[in-house]
Amino acid sequence: MNDVEANDARQTPGPSAKSKGPGMILVAVYALFSLSAGARALYQIHAKFDEAPVSFVLSGVAAAIYVYATISLARKGIGAYWSAVWAILIELVGVVAVGIFSYVRPDMFPLASVWSHFGSGYGYVPLVLPIIGLLWLYRNRPGRRAPSAS
DSSP, X not given: OOHHHHHHHHHSOOTHHHHSHHHHHHHXXXXXXXXXXXXXXXXXXXXXXXXXXXXXXXXXXXHHHHHHHHHHHHSOSHHHXXXXXXXXXXXXXXXXXXXXXXXXXXXXXXXXXXXXXXXXXXXXXXXXXXXXXXXXHHHTOTXXXXXXXX
C-alpha cells in the first residue's frame, strides 16, 4: 500500500463502519421503525382518518422520514452520509416540535402519532433515536481520522 492509499484508509471510516456493530444495529432499528411507523400510518389513514387527521398524517410523515433515513444510513458515500444527516436532523426537529405541540394543543391530537408526546407510545425511542443517529454519524463522518492500528 502506498502512502496515498494508507492516508486515505486513515481518513475515512470505510465500508465496515455501516456493516458492523453499532452501524448495523442503527440501520436495523431505523428499518424496524420504518416498518412500524409505516404500518401504523397506513392503518390509521385507511381506517380512522376522520378521528385524528393531523396525528395520522404526521405518522405518515414520520414513516417516510424513517424510510429515507434507513436507506441513507445503509448506503455508502458522501452523498448518502449528508442525506442521512439531513434526514435525521429533520426527524429530530419533527419529534421535538410535534412533542411540544401535542402538549400545547392536545385537541389536535385526540389519537397519538408516532412523534406525539415525544414518542411516548414507542417508549421515547423516537426522541432518543435521532440523537444516537447523529452522534454515530458524527463519529463516523467522512474525513475523520480512524484510530491508528499501531
